[in-house]
Amino acid sequence: MSKLLRAAYRIAWKDVVGDWRRRATLSSMLFFAIAVLVVFQVAFDPDRLEATRLLPGLLWVTILFTSLMGLGRVFQAEEEDGALEGLLLSAVPRGVLFLGKWSGNLLLTLLVELALLPLTLVLFNVDVWGQLPAIVGILLLGTLGLTGLGVLLAAMTQTARSRETLLALLLLPLTAPLLIAGVQALAALLQPGGEVEPWLRLLVIFDLVYLALAPWAFGWLVTE
Amino acid sequence: MIKWFSKWHGVVFVATLLTLLTGLWLVLSAPADYQQGDAVRILYIHVPAAKMSLLSYLFLTVASGMYLWRRQEPWDILAEASVSVGAAFTALTLASGSIWGKPMWGAWWAWDARLTSMLVLLILFMGLMALRNALEDPHKAARATAVLAIIGAVDLPIIHYSVVWWRTLHQPPSFAGPAKQTITGDLLPPLLVMSVAFILLGAWLLMVKSREVAARRAWETLETERLEQSHG
């Protein structure tokens, strides 16, 4: 068991270290997120009150687009010199391979979110600093399911023509529950008397379903 | 299976046509609704079409699961065909709902929970088609679409409930969606006949589409073999 976890950890380690050494995904995701924020500001030009109302949707839309960018690259690393074949020839179950790829992507996405969050609050001049831990918690819950489903879809579209577009086409409708629950949970948190709990439950259900289903689905997908 | 389809699709076609004509005659001769007027007649298309959309997806899920389990090509052919059939019924559901909505709501579209779910379903069907087209290797395409179909089957109920919660908890529905109307009494016989007609129509479309898919694949195989032989 610990050996299997070690194998999953090694895959995640390889992806994160590779990203760090090449300064590839992390930095471009971050700059892309900032660009999205600027676009929002220019397009809507919200005042302070509007900004607080818009914040939940704005955060999630930025996260969704930014994570699409990271997901497009998750399996690019395995195209190098038959690396995916190497993974599939290893002695661990396919679900463990998925777990490794997923946790690597989860870590990168969370890092980007942690940088993005304070930046958004500063740029949009929204004072919800007291709620910060709760906001981070909601983002974390949403990101678990988002990256779980996303990594699976990335594996599915890896060899497809115009895969980035296809990935967006598949991911956006399937994450609709996540977007609804994530936005509503944040909105309920930020307004007095809002009910957060039902939305948190929906987020947890989504996470559990995908984390249970995705490793199996990955196995079916790669077994020729 | 395909041979069986070839033999029977003519019979199914005639049965579909007869039931559909009977159903339409019943729909047009039924009295207009005292509240909705003639617009209610659209529901006789809208409701069976919506049922068939979901039934197509159910069928797709079963075919996909069977393909992943047994890895036999006929299941994949059925899956590919049911995506097209399902997309057609879903598009019809949305179009008829929208036509119904114009006189009833005064707008072509409202973010009603059921319509929103149907829209997501249509995008999912489109995604399944796009994924199959985008993958060069037919085996990989078969596996990927089968897995996606199963993920969708798990996701659709979650999508539906989240949309319902969103529309009800967030802002209470100001008007009922087209599918929520209850139909009783005189209006029941035409609906029943139309439902049967749509089931037959779905079966016929599935048979014809499966034959087309099978024929196209056979032709592609021949073409590859011809190319391989001419290259030695």
Added chain:
Amino acid sequence: MQPSPADARLQVRDLHHAFARHRVLQGIDLSLHAGECGVLLGANGSGKSTLLAVLATRLRVQKGSYQLLGLDVRESAEEMRGRLLFVGHHTHLYGHLTPLENLLFFADLQLITASEERLRAVVAAVGLEKFAEQPVRWFSAGMRKRLALGRMLLRQPELLLLDEPYSALDRQGVIWLNQVLQSYLTAGGMLLMASHDPERIAALPHRQLYLRRGRLVQSLEDEP
């Protein structure tokens, strides 16, 4: 319980494989004993690579049976992957990792526990100790091939599958590889390789297997 190398055996019965309607393998019967080396000879498209991919468990067995050390591929593919090593045209190396890190990655995914000294010893054995800390990206094809083949030194596999192992190796590399393979066979390993040039294998005791249009035949002389 580890089976002793003496009863290590590979058995293939009536193996078929088809891509769509294109039949590539049409009834292969093959068995290998401990310490035995089989060399697959045949034209391009005769099915050599497909056979190796099926034996490596990279491709599913569609029809027929395949047993390794008494394990059946339909039930214990993962365990079999831990007992065999496949080195094909791809080296499965990650360019941004050093040779040491690449070996560590391989070890963790094969569930092998290897100390750093062990990893360094392997890197030295393949003649790359001077480059142990450099990213593999800058290595020549021959250096990559040596490193990929060096994986067998980390833990002796029971079955070694090689697809054109001599390509990209210079004269010294060929001599080195033949020495490694010789001691591998002496230790009781089984080896099956596909090769185009029988001259380089001449140094090894081996059995020639002729593959034509997906069948094993007596000789290739009447090839049209």
